[in-house]
Amino acid sequence: MDHAAATPLDPEVQRSMLPYYDKCFFNPSAPYAPARSARADLEAARARLGRVLGSRAGNITLTAGATEANNLAFAAVDGQVVADAIEHDSVLACVNARGGTVVGVDSAGFVSPEAVREAVGPLTELVSIELANGEIGTIQPIRKIAGVVNEERVRRLECGDPRPLLLHVDASQAAGQVSINVSTLGADLMTLSAAKIYGPKQVGLLWHADGVALRPLVLGGGQEGGLRSGTENVAGAVGFAHALEIAEQMRTQEAKRLRGLSGRLRSGLSKRLEGVVFSGPANTKNRLPGLVHASFLGVEARRLVIALERRNVLVGTGSACAASKMRVSHVLTAIGMDESVAQGSLRMTMGRLTSAEDVDVALEAIVACVTEERERVGWRNI
Amino acid sequence: MSELVYVGMSGGVDSALAAALLVEQGYDVRGIYMRNWSRDLPGFSCPWADDLADAERVACTLGIDLQVWDYEREYQKTVVDYLVDAYAHGYTPNPDVMCNQTIKFGTFAQRAFAEGADYISTGHYACVEPACYEGNVPHLLRSANEHKDQTYFLWRVPGSMFARTLFPVGNIATKDEVRRMCAERGLGVENKPDSDGICFVGPVGLRTFLLDALERRAGDVVEWETGEVLGRHDGAFLFTVGQRRGLDLGGGPARYVVSTDTTSNVVYVTADKNCPALWTTTLVLDDVCWIAGSSPEPGRYLVRTRHTGTLREARVQLGADGRTNVVFDAPIQAVAPGQSVVVYDGRECLGGGIAAKETNGAIRE
Numbered sequence: 106m107d108h109a110a111a112t113p114l115d116p117e118v119q120r121s122m123l124p125y126y127d128k129c130f131f132n133p134s135a136p137y138a139p140a141r142s143a144r145a146d147l148e149a150a151r152a153r154l155g156r157v158l159g160s161r162a163g164n165i166t167l168t169a170g171a172t173e174a175n176n177l178a179f180a181a182v183d184g185q186v187v188a189d190a191i192e193h194d195s196v197l198a199c200v201n202a203r204g205g206t207v208v209g210v211d212s213a214g215f216v217s218p219e220a221v222r223e224a225v226g227p228l229t230e231l232v233s234i235e236l237a238n239g240e241i242g243t244i245q246p247i248r249k250i251a252g253v254v255n256e257e258r259v260r261r262l263e264c265g266d267p268r269p270l271l272l273h274v275d276a277s278q279a280a281g282q283v284s285i286n287v288s289t290l291g292a293d294l295m296t297l298s299a300a301k302i303y304g305p306k307q308v309g310l311l312w313h314a315d316g317v318a319l320r321p322l323v324l325g326g327g328q329e330g331g332l333r334s335g336t337e338n339v340a341g342a343v344g345f346a347h348a349l350e351i352a353e354q355m356r357t358q359e360a361k362r363l364r365g366l367s368g369r370l371r372s373g374l375s376k377r378l379e380g381v382v383f384s385g386p387a388n389t390k391n392r393l394p395g396l397v398h399a400s401f402l403g404v405e406a407r408r409l410v411i412a413l414e415r416r417n418v419l420v421g422t423g424s425a426c427a428a429s430k431m432r433v434s435h436v437l438t439a440i441g442m443d444e445s446v447a448q449g450s451l452r453m454t455m456g457r458l459t460s461a462e463d464v465d466v467a468l469e470a471i472v473a474c475v476t477e478e479r480e481r482v483g484w485r486n487i
Numbered sequence: 488m489s490e491l492v493y494v495g496m497s498g499g500v501d502s503a504l505a506a507a508l509l510v511e512q513g514y515d516v517r518g519i520y521m522r523n524w525s526r527d528l529p530g531f532s533c534p535w536a537d538d539l540a541d542a543e544r545v546a547c548t549l550g551i552d553l554q555v556w557d558y559e560r561e562y563q564k565t566v567v568d569y570l571v572d573a574y575a576h577g578y579t580p581n582p583d584v585m586c587n588q589t590i591k592f593g594t595f596a597q598r599a600f601a602e603g604a605d606y607i608s609t610g611h612y613a614c615v616e617p618a619c620y621e622g623n624v625p626h627l628l629r630s631a632n633e634h635k636d637q638t639y640f641l642w643r644v645p646g647s648m649f650a651r652t653l654f655p656v657g658n659i660a661t662k663d664e665v666r667r668m669c670a671e672r673g674l675g676v677e678n679k680p681d682s683d684g685i686c687f688v689g690p691v692g693l694r695t696f697l698l699d700a701l702e703r704r705a706g707d708v709v710e711w712e713t714g715e716v717l718g719r720h721d722g723a724f725l726f727t728v729g730q731r732r733g734l735d736l737g738g739g740p741a742r743y744v745v746s747t748d749t750t751s752n753v754v755y756v757t758a759d760k761n762c763p764a765l766w767t768t769t770l771v772l773d774d775v776c777w778i779a780g781s782s783p784e785p786g787r788y789l790v791r792t793r794h795t796g797t798l799r800e801a802r803v804q805l806g807a808d809g810r811t812n813v814v815f816d817a818p819i820q821a822v823a824p825g826q827s828v829v830v831y832d833g834r835e836c837l838g839g840g841i842a843a844k845e846t847n848g849a850i851r852e
Binding site: 408481482 | 543547552553
């Protein structure tokens with residue numbers, strides 16, 4: 106029940122990757138024919154990724170995961186940066202390192218285009234907004250925010266200011282559940298991760314629009330068009346392409362199925378337990394279909410995770426990065442959740458391997474654990 | 488109403504069993520995870536979050552509460568800063584002694600008692616025997632398991648504290664027994680390795696830690712007998728008496744550190760294992776502390792100069808300057824200034840002091 110943290114490698118994806126570990130292990134930069142074939146497969150994978158995203162292959166830079174892709178996006182600019190308060194740590198760390206502006210969100214986690222308009226000043230060069238939040242599932246109105254960014258771009262053009270302004274969208278959590286076609290998104294840069302779509306870990310990409318000049322973080326032999334040196338991960342690229350094709354092909358149906366599952370879990374929890382607070386947008390259209398974020402009053406999530414683990418139900422408390430630091434999640438702080446409520450929060454994310462029976466088993470376990478914990482600490486709903 | 492015990496749970500084997508035994512003995516048990524340190528060092532990622540999860544698993548199994556008490560500021564001030572400062576001045580301290588005094592049997596105990604605890608408890612290997620006469624403080628005894636005994640780290644705890652302290656694993660004969668008892672109870676920590684050494688330094692070693700906190704400073708390595716410069720070092724504070732490794736003298740015989748002078752930044756070494764400066768018969772103690780509250784009568788006692796080190800007979804007496812001296816019958820290996828020197832009467836830990844610099848006749852005039 107923690108698919109937002111990691112997804113298992115699709116067996117078909119795994120099969121597609123294996124030849125590149127032995128038979129076709131060659132360095133794509135080597136001059137002989139078998140290496141050229143590895144290079145061809147790498148470029149074919151890039152083209153396949155591009156087809157799913159609606160982009161040319163040349164606009165895709167492969168990276169070792171989404172965190173690196175987010176860092177690469179920020180490296181494209183020198184000036185002021187803007188992001189919202191519920192971004193992933195890899196984005197917030199980049200913003201904080203540059204003393205950037207952080208825009209607040211409402212209680213459902215939405216970034217308002219108006220707030221972005223206010224935060225974007227004449228010196229702003231990059232705005233970074235997640236397509237969908239991995240903790241409470243909020244799907245942001247990216248097109249409207251892109252409109253605001255574009256207004257400022259038009260203004261700069263009219264007054265002859267050459268300073269660039271880019272919109273970066275981290276779509277790592279959204280892929281496979283929400284459309285990620287760059288031609289309709291209105292963004293200039295987009296991050297994707299293979300690890301969240303049943304592909305290999307440590308494989309990701311940064312897409313950039315035509316005319317956007319990226320700058321490398323990793324210097325060396327000049328691979329990836331000079332943007333990301335180091336011998337290419339051909340197996341990873343092929344696996345990523347395969348995984349993204351499958352995810353996109355299954356997306357509409359899978360989203361519908363997941364929405365059913367999370368509805369089942371949500372209604373089960375609210376029927377069977379008192380004192381449960383659900384977070385994220387009320388309208389299912391604006392929420393990641395496979396995600397349920399619930400806070401159980403009177404109990405500590407840290408304890409619930411362990412109690413559920415003993416019943417073979419694995420759930421997270423939010424971004425694994427924040428959980429390991431034992432802070433209240435920055436996302437829950439940003440949506441204004443009271444600390445006492447936040448500490449009882451679980452994030453349950455369902456995926457391809459989750460069945461209705463699994464949801465029922467998890468529901469029973471959660472109800473039992475929460476009830477047991479509440480009895481132990483003597484909690485009463487007021 | 489059963490008595491309330493606050494037990495410090497580290498996520499390790501000993502404190503897990505301590506908590507389990509207390510529950511079995513019918514106490515009302517509350518677990519506390521003391522978060523003292525969470526910083527990563529170059530090459531060592533601090534495992535505190537995993538340790539907390541392990542403690543939580545144990546608490547969950549036992550059906551007891553587990554709270555996290557944050558002591559990072561206190562720990563930094565009273566243990567880490569103390570450690571760094573002592574090394575910078577040429578001492579080799581025992582940080583665990585400070586941690587027990589100021590954190591576990593200091594702030595932690597105070598808060599537990601303030602919240603209404605009848606007792607505090609830890610997974611230390613030590614035993615407490617009640618005082619024979621009312622009004623006297625109890626006796627701290629070495630654990631049944633002499634190889635694990637931790638009284639060497641408890642000598643600075645005020646004796647009155649032991650009247651309200653429970654050491655449930657102090658009477659268990661072996662560590663294997665502790666692990667077996669953990670496994671029997673399904674606590675899930677029985678295979679965790681022992682955490683020997685300084686917890687926050689981990690496997691990267693003290694050298695890496697000190698270099699993170701103090702500046703390197705080049706200086707001479709000098710032969711103790713001749714005064715001849717044999718080579719260079721990168722900071723006298725990095726060396727400790729008796730040390731053999733880490734001296735980069737380009738071959739030749741094995742050499743041992745005889746003493747360090749952090750002011751002039753000189754490390755004195757010798758190739759002679761029988762060099763008089765490597766041995767001592769008298770230790771001068773600073774900062775003495777006695778569990779009973781007053782110093783023991785001068786006389787012959789057992790003395791230990793390192794954790795689980797040999798217990799040797801020695802005469803404990805007051806020196807001419809009023810400081811406590813420990814005089815051995817035969818020379819023992821020199822003790823690094825700053826180390827704890829702990830005095831026992833039979834099985835009872837009486838307290839001790841900190842080895843002063845005058846301790847080894849090694850200061851070269």
